[in-house]
Amino acid sequence: MAIVLITGGARSGKSRRAEARARACPGRPVYIATAEALDAEMEARIAQHRSRRGNDWIEREAPLDLAQALTETDGGGARLVDCLTLWLSNLLHAGRNWSDETALLTAALSRQQSPVILVTNEVGLGIVPDNALARTFRDAAGLLNQRVAEVADEVEFVVAGLPMKVK
Structure with missing residues (x-):
């Protein structure tokens, strides 16, 4: 069993890396999507991800109840959660109280039998946002990533498509 957190900036290659890691595990991989197709641009992004992955994945949508989705899909192939940043949003x-939900997530991760690979964005490397909502999001994302990294067996940081082992 392994919990793997893959982080990086936008378009860094972290989803491709996570997909490759999930495919390398035994069993049919499960894609747990946190994104919702609320507009045409997001519909196109979701379609692009689906096309790249192909039909060999089991898909599960979990825009809010991520801990429950992990519990319900445990016992088979690796689960790929893409992504924690959208889940937080x-x-x-x-x-919903993101801190309480994060506690539920980390507790669920500690009980998993099958591998879980989680994708998240590193949002704290840029300038300080100019408004309170953006600062709240940035701070929450940083804390969420720290809490998941604590329970993860491995953490990778992806830059320009290249993974670097952090933990």
């Missing part, structure tokens, strides 16, 4: 927009 969904929680904030839904008015």
Whole structure:
């Protein structure tokens, strides 16, 4: 069993890396999607990801209840969660307590029998955002990533398509 956190900037290659890691595990991989197709641009992004992955994946949508989705899909192939950053955004927009949900997630991760690969964005490397909501999101994302990294067996940082082992 392994919990792997893959982080990096936008378009760094982290999703491709996570897909390759999940495919390398025994069993049919499960893609747990946190994105919601709320507009045409997001629909196109989701379609692009699906096309790249192909049909050999089991798909599960979990825009909010990620811990439950992991529990319900445990016992088979590797699960790929893409991505924690969108999940956090969904929680904030839904008015849910992201810290409590993160605690549920990390508890669920500690009970998993099958591998879990989680993708997240590293959002703290840029300038300080100019508004309170963006600063709240940036801070929450940093704390979420830290908490998941604590329970992860491995952490990778992807830059320009190249993974670097952090943990």
